[in-house]
Amino acid sequence: MLKKKNKRDIKRFSKQELWSIIDHSNLPKHVAIIMDGNGRWARARMLPRVAGHRVGMESALKIVEVASDLGIKVLTLYAFSAENWRRPADEVGALMKLLVEFLKRELISMKKNNICFQTIGRIAGLPGWVQQQIKWSIEQTCQNTGLILNVALNYSGRLEIVDAVKGIIKDIEQKGLELDKLDEETFSNYLYTADLSDPDLLIRTSGEMRISNFLLWQLAYAELLITPTLWPDFRQREFLQAILEYQQRERRFGTIGKLAQSK
Numbered sequence: 001m002l003k004k005k006n007k008r009d010i011k012r013f014s015k016q017e018l019w020s021i022i023d024h025s026n027l028p029k030h031v032a033i034i035m036d037g038n039g040r041w042a043r044a045r046m047l048p049r050v051a052g053h054r055v056g057m058e059s060a061l062k063i064v065e066v067a068s069d070l071g072i073k074v075l076t077l078y079a080f081s082a083e084n085w086r087r088p089a090d091e092v093g094a095l096m097k098l099l100v101e102f103l104k105r106e107l108i109s110m111k112k113n114n115i116c117f118q119t120i121g122r123i124a125g126l127p128g129w130v131q132q133q134i135k136w137s138i139e140q141t142c143q144n145t146g147l148i149l150n151v152a153l154n155y156s157g158r159l160e161i162v163d164a165v166k167g168i169i170k171d172i173e174q175k176g177l178e179l180d181k182l183d184e185e186t187f188s189n190y191l192y193t194a195d196l197s198d199p200d201l202l203i204r205t206s207g208e209m210r211i212s213n214f215l216l217w218q219l220a221y222a223e224l225l226i227t228p229t230l231w232p233d234f235r236q237r238e239f240l241q242a243i244l245e246y247q248q249r250e251r252r253f254g255t256i257g258k259l260a261q262s263k
């Protein structure tokens, strides 16, 4: 484990150095990422916003690769929120096309690297041609046992909770689910992420200090890592830095922590 006094050096390490310093027995099981800053990246270069999304897609491909190589169990990427429909129609259209391009390019690597593709969100609200590609990617990779690549599409954390409550009420009425037996674990089983562990680490790029309606229930105990790096510049080295920084944190889950215990 990296000594505290060397923390400042994290930014200077190469990808290979980071790889060798990381404690591979103490990886976050589930990493969730809010990929933000594509528009600002493009504006800084006087390019259209879509150019930022395109380079952002390249970042996503690179991060999936390193997460899989590292042995992370679940990677959740926030690609399109339920609020993103409010963007100009041409940007929304371009994002849908990029998503399909991402899935087509990723399919080859998912098959090669044993990656299982999943989604969360209201997929039925996406255009038919996008749904078709999603379905194909899921079918083609659902037997894979390595990294779960979970992409949030037409996703809203509040709507997810509303959908869970609807599912619970239906099961109370039709399947005899007992209200008194409803606890946190049962509630979690009605979320889109029922089969996944909660994220251990949330990364948000571009310096914004908010969670933007993402995994509201599941992030309860996640370590938050906000980096000023814009998503198109966030590549494998930055991801490994984030993992190393996560490993410097003490996760307390409401307890008093190791330092206080030793006093």
Ligand code: FPP
Residues within 6 Å of the ligand: 035, 036, 037, 038, 039, 040, 041, 053, 054, 056, 057, 060, 077, 078, 079, 080, 084, 095, 098, 099, 102, 151, 206, 231
């Ligand atoms: C936020 O940047 C990014 C998005 C809304 C879209 C994310 C999409 C990609 C990275 C490309 C496709 C990737 C996959 C995995 C399908 P922003 O536009 O809000 O940036 P800004 O805050 O600087 O304007």
